Amino acid sequence: MDDVMRGRVWRFGDDISTDLLSPGAYAVDPVDIRRLHVLESVDPTFAGSVEAGDLLVAGRNFGCGSSRETAPENLAALGIACVVAASFARIFLRNAVAIGLPVLVCPDAHGIVETGQQGQVDLAAGTFENLTTGASAVGEPLPDEMRRILAAGGILAGVTVDDASPRSV
Amino acid sequence: MTVAEKILARAAGREEVRAGEFVVGEIDLAMTHDIFAAKVFDTLLAHGIEELFDPTKVAVVIDHFVPAPTAAIADLQRRTREHVKRFDVGIFYDAGEGISHQLLPERGHVKPGMLIIGTDSHTTTYGALGAAATGVGTSDMVAAMATGRLWFRVPETIRFDLDGALDRWTSWKDVVLSVARMIGTDGAQYRSLEFGGPGAVEAPISGRLTVANMAVELGAKFGIFPADETTFAYLGEPPTEVPGPDPDAEYLDIRTLDLASLGPQVALPSDVDLVVAASEAGGVAIDQAFLGSCTNGRLDDLEAAASVVAGRSVAPGVRFLVAPASRRVMEDALAAGYIATLVEAGATILAPGCGPCFGGHGGLLGPGERGISSSNRNFPGRMGSADAEIFLASPATVAASAVAGRVVDPREVADG
Numbered sequence: 001m002d003d004v005m006r007g008r009v010w011r012f013g014d015d016i017s018t019d020l021l022s023p024g025a026y027a028v029d030p031v032d033i034r035r036l037h038v039l040e041s042v043d044p045t046f047a048g049s050v051e052a053g054d055l056l057v058a059g060r061n062f063g064c065g066s067s068r069e070t071a072p073e074n075l076a077a078l079g080i081a082c083v084v085a086a087s088f089a090r091i092f093l094r095n096a097v098a099i100g101l102p103v104l105v106c107p108d109a110h111g112i113v114e115t116g117q118q119g120q121v122d123l124a125a126g127t128f129e130n131l132t133t134g135a136s137a138v139g140e141p142l143p144d145e146m147r148r149i150l151a152a153g154g155i156l157a158g159v160t161v162d163d164a165s166p167r168s169v
Numbered sequence: 170m171t172v173a174e175k176i177l178a179r180a181a182g183r184e185e186v187r188a189g190e191f192v193v194g195e196i197d198l199a200m201t202h203d204i205f206a207a208k209v210f211d212t213l214l215a216h217g218i219e220e221l222f223d224p225t226k227v228a229v230v231i232d233h234f235v236p237a238p239t240a241a242i243a244d245l246q247r248r249t250r251e252h253v254k255r256f257d258v259g260i261f262y263d264a265g266e267g268i269s270h271q272l273l274p275e276r277g278h279v280k281p282g283m284l285i286i287g288t289d290s291h292t293t294t295y296g297a298l299g300a301a302a303t304g305v306g307t308s309d310m311v312a313a314m315a316t317g318r319l320w321f322r323v324p325e326t327i328r329f330d331l332d333g334a335l336d337r338w339t340s341w342k343d344v345v346l347s348v349a350r351m352i353g354t355d356g357a358q359y360r361s362l363e364f365g366g367p368g369a370v371e372a373p374i375s376g377r378l379t380v381a382n383m384a385v386e387l388g389a390k391f392g393i394f395p396a397d398e399t400t401f402a403y404l405g406e407p408p409t410e411v412p413g414p415d416p417d418a419e420y421l422d423i424r425t426l427d428l429a430s431l432g433p434q435v436a437l438p439s440d441v442d443l444v445v446a447a448s449e450a451g452g453v454a455i456d457q458a459f460l461g462s463c464t465n466g467r468l469d470d471l472e473a474a475a476s477v478v479a480g481r482s483v484a485p486g487v488r489f490l491v492a493p494a495s496r497r498v499m500e501d502a503l504a505a506g507y508i509a510t511l512v513e514a515g516a517t518i519l520a521p522g523c524g525p526c527f528g529g530h531g532g533l534l535g536p537g538e539r540g541i542s543s544s545n546r547n548f549p550g551r552m553g554s555a556d557a558e559i560f561l562a563s564p565a566t567v568a569a570s571a572v573a574g575r576v577v578d579p580r581e582v583a584d585g
Contacts, residue, residue: 017551019551027204027233028234040555061354061355065548087358091290091303091304095308095309098305098308143191155309
């Protein structure tokens, strides 16, 4: 996983819940169906137009609500390279790390970018830059313990039948 | 240390831990339910893992889709039962027994001081019995079921000291909605909420379960009522030494709340912290009232609703749905006459389980409809159409609104 990612930005507001990211009505459907309904009630064009490598930038409390890991999983399946938010709900943050979807806490990012502009994320520096306007915002890199899991590709990268020993963080 | 720090220290085999540290803790109880169980076990098998770290510490509950609304979900539940047998899962409750967050405390699986995870955000509920309990996703659950361990960041704690007593028509739901109004839906993000003070000591377990349940709606990792005499009386066990906070425990913030001042509250669409007094909710007309969920489907909740609707009728055009939180709650409510009172008033009784709360089935809202619910979330699309509106309130307020046909203060319908 590269620490620096560039892509087209999709910008959303505050309190984007797991009910919007993974509606309950499709809770047990396969990911190919689930991903078609991501954020459909906020932006019906999103799921059909998003492309691999795009960045999602949002306000505070992103991913609030349920523990459903299908929320970050759906975003990953749509090709979102990184989610940048002013703050994350804790289970979403945990789940994103657990499945290897890069995330960045950056309080000011969503104030300096619009949907359709080009953005750049630097996970190690904890920064977001709007490549279209040149504006930039400084956030917080994830703690090393979480970045190690992300870098490995998720928490299950180390879980095998031969690895019953205590896992380090 | 706070209660959260003490439990994580014990689980990590450490004398002491401090907020901000990362630790690996031994899991005392791991719960998953019908939406995620098959995926968890499928993933274990895909990693070549055929044995759980300790089957006696693993619980599976079929509670969300009860009874199965489609053939595909029936098949998912069939596969879940097969997995339960294959992995020799120690604690299993099949469809119809009730909601995981009611059953695990009710049947004695939750003990003070435990570290508990569940593939459900409302796993925080178990903090009502002095446990540190929190929601995780399926991948974290797979890792924990394989190894018995999981990483945690030790959370800072916000302490709420509760004082005073609730009046007849104000409930613990009104307390937690008031906390939401005070600190907002991310006011406890990544934090542990610890409840204390004379008001908390007086709180019955049903009320503690309601408050701890909704701790996650404030962003919290844990919502903990330190164990006390009430806890052990509920468990039917002699009191043992369990972690309470040290006198010099360090809190990020200490807040106080006077219970006597609250009165019935309502969370307006579509955020849990858009809380106003029920009398100021605008008297909005409703299409549906739902009483149930892991927040408010217990015997005390059915009693409150029955006392409001006794001798009255549900307003024409309103669907009043009631889902007891467990079979035992339903049996007790039948014996006490609450179910008869509710049915005579016009309520529809649903199977013990999650009901329509999570938007999967069992009484959803159509576009443009409005519902009032005793559950925990009013986000757009939570209970059906994203164009429906959901008000959250106490069981008494939900029942009174069902009778009035609009969102009302229960005191408007029931006298004292």
